[in-house]
Amino acid sequence: xxxxxxxxxxxxxxxxxxxxxxxxxxxxxxxxxxxxxxxxxxxxxxxxxxxxxxxxxxxxxxxxxxxxxxxxxxxxxxxxxxxxxxxxxxxxxxxxxxxxxxxxxxxxxxxxxxxxxxxxxxxxxxxxxxxxxxxxxxxxxxxxxxxxxxxxxxxxxxxxxxxxxxxxxxxxxxxxxxxxxxxxxxxxxxxxxxxxxxxxxxxxxxxxxxxxxxxxxxxxxxxxxxxxxxxxxxxxxxxxxxxxxxxxxxxxxxxxxxxxxxxxxxxxxxxxxxxxxxxxxxxxxxxxxxxxxxxxxxxxxxxxxxxxxxxxxxxxxxxxxxxxxxxxxxxxxxxxxxxxxxxxxxxxxxxxxxxxxxxxxxxxxxxxxxxxxxxxxxxxxxxxxxxxxxxxxxxxxxxxxxxxxxxxxxxxxxxxxxxxxxxxxxxxxxxxxxxxxx
Amino acid sequence: xxxxxxxxxxxxxxxxxxxxxxxxxxxxxxxxxxxxxxxxxxxxxxxxxxxxxxxxxxxxxxxxxxxxxxxxxxxxxxxxxxxxxxxxxxxxxxxxxxxxxxxxxxxxxxxxxxxxxxxxxxxxxxxxxxxxxxxxxxxxxxxxxxxxxxxxxxxxxxxxxxxxxxxxxxxxxxxxxxxxxxxxxxxxxxxxxxxxxxxxxxxxxxxxxxxxxxxxxxxxxxxxxxxxxxxxxxxxxxxxxxxxxxxxxxxxxxxxxxxxxxxxxxxxxxxxxxxxxxxxxxxxxxxxxxxxxxxxxxxxxxxxxxxxxxxxxxxxxxxxxxxxxxxxxxxxxxxxxxxxxxxxxxxxxxxxxxxxxxxxxxxxxxxxxxxxxxxxxxxxxxxxxxxxxxxxxxxxxxxxxxxxxxxxxxxxxxxxxxxxxxxxxxxxxxxxxxxxxx
Numbered sequence: 001x002x003x004x005x006x007x008x009x010x011x012x013x014x015x016x017x018x019x020x021x022x023x024x025x026x027x028x029x030x031x032x033x034x035x036x037x038x039x040x041x042x043x044x045x046x047x048x049x050x051x052x053x054x055x056x057x058x059x060x061x062x063x064x065x066x067x068x069x070x071x072x073x074x075x076x077x078x079x080x081x082x083x084x085x086x087x088x089x090x091x092x093x094x095x096x097x098x099x100x101x102x103x104x105x106x107x108x109x110x111x112x113x114x115x116x117x118x119x120x121x122x123x124x125x126x127x128x129x130x131x132x133x134x135x136x137x138x139x140x141x142x143x144x145x146x147x148x149x150x151x152x153x154x155x156x157x158x159x160x161x162x163x164x165x166x167x168x169x170x171x172x173x174x175x176x177x178x179x180x181x182x183x184x185x186x187x188x189x190x191x192x193x194x195x196x197x198x199x200x201x202x203x204x205x206x207x208x209x210x211x212x213x214x215x216x217x218x219x220x221x222x223x224x225x226x227x228x229x230x231x232x233x234x235x236x237x238x239x240x241x242x243x244x245x246x247x248x249x250x251x252x253x254x255x256x257x258x259x260x261x262x263x264x265x266x267x268x269x270x271x272x273x274x275x276x277x278x279x280x281x282x283x284x285x286x287x288x289x290x291x292x293x294x295x296x297x298x299x300x301x302x303x304x305x306x307x308x309x310x311x312x313x314x315x316x317x318x319x320x321x322x323x324x325x326x327x328x329x330x331x332x333x334x335x336x337x338x339x340x341x342x343x344x345x346x347x348x349x350x351x352x353x354x355x356x357x358x359x360x361x362x363x364x365x366x367x368x369x370x371x372x373x374x375x376x377x378x379x380x381x382x383x384x385x386x387x388x389x390x391x392x393x394x395x396x397x398x399x400x401x402x403x404x405x406x407x408x409x410x411x412x413x414x415x416x417x418x419x420x421x422x423x424x425x426x427x428x429x430x431x432x433x434x435x436x437x438x
Numbered sequence: 439x440x441x442x443x444x445x446x447x448x449x450x451x452x453x454x455x456x457x458x459x460x461x462x463x464x465x466x467x468x469x470x471x472x473x474x475x476x477x478x479x480x481x482x483x484x485x486x487x488x489x490x491x492x493x494x495x496x497x498x499x500x501x502x503x504x505x506x507x508x509x510x511x512x513x514x515x516x517x518x519x520x521x522x523x524x525x526x527x528x529x530x531x532x533x534x535x536x537x538x539x540x541x542x543x544x545x546x547x548x549x550x551x552x553x554x555x556x557x558x559x560x561x562x563x564x565x566x567x568x569x570x571x572x573x574x575x576x577x578x579x580x581x582x583x584x585x586x587x588x589x590x591x592x593x594x595x596x597x598x599x600x601x602x603x604x605x606x607x608x609x610x611x612x613x614x615x616x617x618x619x620x621x622x623x624x625x626x627x628x629x630x631x632x633x634x635x636x637x638x639x640x641x642x643x644x645x646x647x648x649x650x651x652x653x654x655x656x657x658x659x660x661x662x663x664x665x666x667x668x669x670x671x672x673x674x675x676x677x678x679x680x681x682x683x684x685x686x687x688x689x690x691x692x693x694x695x696x697x698x699x700x701x702x703x704x705x706x707x708x709x710x711x712x713x714x715x716x717x718x719x720x721x722x723x724x725x726x727x728x729x730x731x732x733x734x735x736x737x738x739x740x741x742x743x744x745x746x747x748x749x750x751x752x753x754x755x756x757x758x759x760x761x762x763x764x765x766x767x768x769x770x771x772x773x774x775x776x777x778x779x780x781x782x783x784x785x786x787x788x789x790x791x792x793x794x795x796x797x798x799x800x801x802x803x804x805x806x807x808x809x810x811x812x813x814x815x816x817x818x819x820x821x822x823x824x825x826x827x828x829x830x831x832x833x834x835x836x837x838x839x840x841x842x843x844x845x846x847x848x849x850x851x852x853x854x855x856x857x858x859x860x861x862x863x864x865x866x867x868x869x870x871x872x873x874x875x876x
Contacts, residue, residue, distance in 0.1 A: 001765070021587050021729045031654060031777035032586050034765065116859070130584070136730035138584025146568070146576025148470050149459050216469060229828030274736060277715050284734075290458045292574035292737060292747035298712060299733035309730035312587030320768065325761045327472065340471035 003036035004319045007099070008072035009065045009090060010081040011044035011052045014104055014131070014311065017304030019079065021312050025060040033316045043068045069094040076318050078311060079103040088112050091127070095119045095365040100322075102314040104131035104307055110205035113212075113219040117332040123212040128314035132204040134159055134283045136297040136306030138313065141285065143213045144334040148288030152214040154254035156267075156436055159206040161301045162190045162197035163249040167266075168279040170237050171246065177230055189281065199228035200249065200264040207251030210285070215255055215343060216335035220262070223345040227265035236358060236429060239400050240268050243384065244408045245356070246276040247431065250389050261351050268356045268433040271429035274438065276420060294436075349409040354383070354433040357401045357415075362423040364391045368399070371418055378414040380406045397426055402433065441474035442757045445512035445537070447503045447528060448519040449482035449490045452542055452569070455742030456516065456749050457492045463750075471754045481506045482611055501569050507532040516749060517541040526550050529565070533557045538760075540752040541655075542569035542745055548643035551650075551657040555770040562764040566752035571644040572597055572721045574624075574744030575737040576751065581651045581725065582772040589606050589728030591651040592692035594874055597644040599719035599739045600628045600635035601687040605704075606717040608818045609675050609684065615668055627719065637666035638702040640685065645689030648723070649700045653693055653781060654773035658700070661783040665703035674796060674867060678706050681822065683794070683867065684714040697782040699789050706794045706871040713874065724874060733875075787847040792821070795839045796867040797856065801828045805861040806837070816852040834863055840871065 006022075008015060022029070022037060030036050039058045043065040055061065062068065069077050069090050077094040079101060081087050087108050094101050096119070103109065109116070109129050120127045130140045134157065143152070158164050162184060169180040181198065184190035196202045204224040212219050229249045240247050245268040254261040269276050272298055278284040283301030288294050300306035321329050333340060361367050368387075375382060386400040403411070415428050444460075446453060459872040460467070460475060468474050477496045481503040493499065500506065507528050517539060519525050524599050525546050526625065529700050532539050534557070541547065547554070547567050558565045568578045581590070596602050600622060607618040622628035634640045636806065642662040650657050667687045678685050683706040692699040707714045712734055716722040721739030726732050738744035759767050769779060799805050805826075813820060824838040841849070 017729075025589050025729070028589050029587060031773045032582075032769070034769070034774045101776055136727075138580050141579060141584045142576050144470075145750055145755060146579045147747065147748045148754045149463060149467060151463050151466050154505055222681060274712065277712055289574075289747060291455075291463070291743040291750075293741075295575055295735070295737035297733070297735060303731075305729040306731055309587045309727060310583065312729075313584055316586040317583060320762075320766045323763045323766050324758075328758045328761050330758065331470070331472070336472045348676045382440045407659055 001035040003038050003066070004105060004315070005038060005040035005073050005075045006293035006315065007068040007071055007077045008039050008042040009068055009077065011042060011048040012080065013304045014307045015044065015048070015080040016052050017308035018080065018311050019052060019057065021305060021308040023054045023057045029312065029316065033319055035319065037315055037319065040073050041071045042067045050305045051314045064094065065090050069097060069099065071416040076100045076102060076315055076384070078315065079105060080311070084108060084111065091116055092119055095123050095125055095127070098123055098125060100125045100318045101127045101310055102318060102396050103127065103129050104311055106132040106202070106209065110208040110219055113209070116131070120332065121337050125334060126318050126321060126329060128318055129336040130204050130314045131307045134285055135299065135301040135303065136309040137283060137285065137297045137301065138310065139285045139297045140213060141274055142297055143210070144330050147287060147289050147292060147295070150291045152180065152255070153288040153290060154252065155210050155214055155285060155287050156275065156434065157207070157210065157251045157285035158248055158278050158283050159251050159285065159301060160197050160203040160249060160277065161283055162194065162280065163203070164283070165189055165281045166198065167229060167232070167247055167249060170232065170234060171241065174234055176234050177232055194196050199232050200226040203249065203251045203264045207253055207262060207264055210251065211253035211260060212335040214253060215260050216333065216340050217260060217343050218340055218347070220345055223262060225263040225348040229266050232266055233429070235398070236356040236431060239358065239386070240356065243386065243400070243402065244271055245269060245433070246271050248276065250434070254435065256346065258350060259346040261346050263348060263351060266431050268431055269436055273436050350407060354405050355403040355411055356431040356433055357403065359399045359418065360396045360425045361399050362395060363397045366424065369425040370421055370423065378410050380411065380414055439473040441476050442753070443476060443478035443511050444753065444833040445506040445509055445515045446477050446480040447506055447515065447517045449480060449486040450518065451742045452745045452749065453482065453486070454490050455746035456518065457490060457495065459743060459746040459750050461492045461495045463577055467750065467754065473757065476629055478511050479506045479509045480542060490865060503528050504531065507535060507537065513760065514535060514538045514540060514753055516753065517543060518749070520548065521819070522546060529554055530557055533563055533565070535562050535563055536563060537563045538563045538756045540749055541565065541567050542749055543645065544570040544640070544643040548657055548659040551647070553571070559775050564756050564759060564767060565770060567647070567757055568747045569751045570746035571647050572723055572735070573737065574738065574747040575721060575723065575735045575741040575743065576748065577723045577735045578651060581648070582768050585725060585727050585730060585733070586625040590693070590730045591726040591728060592690065593648050593652055593723060593725050594713065594872065595645070595648065595689045595723035596686055596713065596716050596721050597689050597723065597739060598635050598641040598687060599721055600632065601641070602716065602721070603627055603719045604636065604665060605685055605687060608670065608672060609679065612672055612676070614672050615670055625799055632698050636668050638664040641687065641689045641702045645691055645700060645702055648689065649691035649698060651772040652691060653698050654697060654771065655781050655783070656778055657817040658783055661700060663701040663703070663786040667704050670704055671867070674869060677796065677824070678730045678794065681711055681824065681838070681840065683707060684709050684873070686714065688872070690693065692873065694784070696788060699784050701786060704869050706869055707874055709809065711874050779821065788845060790843050790845050792843050792871040793841040793849055794869040794871055797837045798834045798863045799837050800833060800861040801835045802861065808859055808861065809856055812852055812855045816848050818842070818849065818852055
């Protein structure tokens with residue numbers, strides 16, 4: 001069979017990894033795909049052109065990315081430049097030229113996926129993006145194909161390795177957030193500007209994609225609620241552990257009667273859940289389907305070779321589909337384009353979860369009764385209370401409460417009233433909880 | 439698009455689950471697949487015909503399975519009868535009639551898959567078998583497609599739920615094997631004849647399939663080494679825990695320079711590994727690829743609806759491929775048929791693992807030196823030794839040793855010599871160990 005000709009945009013970390021995988025495993029990949037895959041044309045900055053190994057496997061190299069997407073010899077364009085522009089323009093031009101596209105660009109898909117998929121649909125080409133979510137874990141394939149028989153109920157994922165590394169270090173060593181982050185930056189695990197990772201924006205990009213795939217809704221990044229981990233304190237990690245929980249930064253999407261939840265935030269989960277034991281930079285996605293029950297997918301969520309693993313798997317998939325009738329291909333968002341529905345995404349106020357609450361309250365009779373009274377009036381029931389001993393000379397004590405499930409708006413009202421109590425000092429720490437059991 | 443017509447063979451547990459999933463999720467599945475899937479013709483025993491719910495969704499029902507595979511209206515035959523015969527004859531006749539086949543029959547694929555795939559290849563049809571390994575977990579899709587870029591190094595899986603349930607109960611509650619098995623049988627988790635599950639035959643069927651998919655070798659069930667869990671004692675579970683290990687019944691296949699290992703046996707694994715925390719009836723498969731690193735796939739390995747989830751996903755896949763050029767489809771065993779190689783499967787004597795050893799030895803000076811001397815002569819190094827206190831009035835003590843990696847044949851020689859020592863009483867308990875870390 002004819003070889004497949006790749007046009008590769010970007011020879012940075014993932015681009016370099018892709019060259020490595022395509023060259024090192026060329027024979028084995030061809031044994032599977034039934035044809036050779038060769039990089040016919042690549043575009044890279046001069047800096048990357050000099051440092052890339054395996055460059056001799058690349059047919060032609062340029063610094064003009066548009067020359068690659070316009071090259072008539074190229075069958076499949078791999079976009080590994082990242083960011084919105086010129087990635088968006090390049091991908092749209094490749095589509096317009098009738099080429100299939102493989103991308104690892106989560107931000108691009110989360111924000112411009114609807115436009116890109118519509119263009120691809122019209123041209124009868126495929127845009128594959130396995131590498132955009134959870135790196136090497138084939139979670140998009142699992143959702144779109146492996147679980148195609150299921151009514152998906154919810155997904156909860158650890159989909160940012162940097163955040164999970166920080167939380168794991170905080171738990172294992174009792175360290176604080178800023179300390180671990182500084183070290184992670186020094187070691188190169190975290191970016192110089194860590195906002196995307198620790199504030200949950202990167203996870204929200206990925207969750208936006210997962211939610212669309214699970215529920216057949218358009219990509220709506222702007223409706224995904226995002227809360228980071230930068231305010232998690234070592235004492236909350238420790239109190240959670242005492243109560244049998246771990247704190248993970250989860251992306252959660254759930255179908256409810258009222259609409260679809262899309263939210264990224266720190267979450268207490270029971271320590272016996274498998275996903276609670278996913279540590280360090282590893283990612284995992286837990287999917288609950290009505291037929292299959294819970295399934296979990298675990299692996300490296302980033303890195304040159306793991307991400308390249310997903311990129312190249314997409315290339316093999318797309319190569320196989322080159323002769324397929326486009327209407328029989330797996331749809332971009334798992335559901336046929338005319339079957340995407342506008343089920344509303346719930347604002348966070350309408351989302352129902354349980355809560356871990358930590359108050360600092362005066363250690364004096366009657367205080368607890370006042371707090372309990374407000375919670376009762378707001379219809380919030382408490383599952384557990386833990387009062388710590390006051391430190392010597394301290395008049396205030398930490399008070400930990402675990403609530404049953406309640407709407408966020410109602411909890412906000414109750415917390416505002418409790419914070420207004422004279423006996424309660426400072427802001428109440430509030431971390432959402434999920435049982436992840438059904 | 440035209441609906442897809444299914445011929446369904448068997449309306450027992452999984453057949454009933456398949457009818458449930460196809461009817462309950464019909465709309466959602468059609469939104470994904472772009473066409474309706476309907477059960478045009480089903481064959482079942484009279485007993486099953488009476489108890490099945492959703493039977494009104496089935497076009498025509500018969501007790502003659504051959505009538506279904508000969509029905510010209512049927513596009514895809516789903517074989518859920520189980521066993522070797524007449525399943526094999528039915529599948530081959532369906533293929534001969536030019537129909538695609540979906541099966542959950544692990545025994546059939548492990549023993550007759552080579553013949554079946556060759557026939558399918560010749561006829562240009564697909565035989566899909568996702569449900570044959572690890573129930574609802576889309577592990578076959580992950581191996582064949584999601585990890586297609588990787589040189590697979592090894593796979594280790596908990597692929598029998600009954601065995602994992604028994605080992606979990608033994609660990610959590612200190613119970614003994616026979617006791618838990620009897621309860622599992624009473625609860626319906628274990629078969630009246632538990633041999634297939636507890637002696638590892640069922641797991642070996644599944645491992646045979648995983649090994650072929652990972653390494654591109656023919657299915658060779660007869661070369662898969664199998665050791666069950668019926669001889670695991672509560673004290674070994676407890677000693678393993680003290681040393682930081684859990685005992686799991688694993689199917690392991692690994693590529694080495696000398697050949698491919700294929701083995702099912704109880705295995706000590708470090709308790710911090712994610713797969714060590716897969717408990718109860720759940721399954722998990724850990725796959726190590728050279729690019730992606732370790733990835734793990736977790737979920738229900740059996741049961742009506744989880745298995746049906748995999749069956750129906752295969753139906754959607756096959757339906758999508760109906761118009762594909764057969765040479766572009768995903769090959770049955772992951773590698774193109776002419777790329778299947780005859781890499782030898784290693785006999786267990788040639789397999790290298792670490793070992794947990796439990797001896798019962800006279801509590802007397804010099805005994806340990808004698809044992810250590812034999813191990814040293816055989817070139818076996820010991821990583822840890824733990825000697826227990828003798829029970830009051832006992833002259834013998836349990837002696838636990840963890841060895842470094844060594845070939846099985848060499849360990850067998852050493853153990854035979856140690857068992858012959860006068861100071862050592864009875865048989866030495868030997869459980870293989872794996873780090874599963876690289």
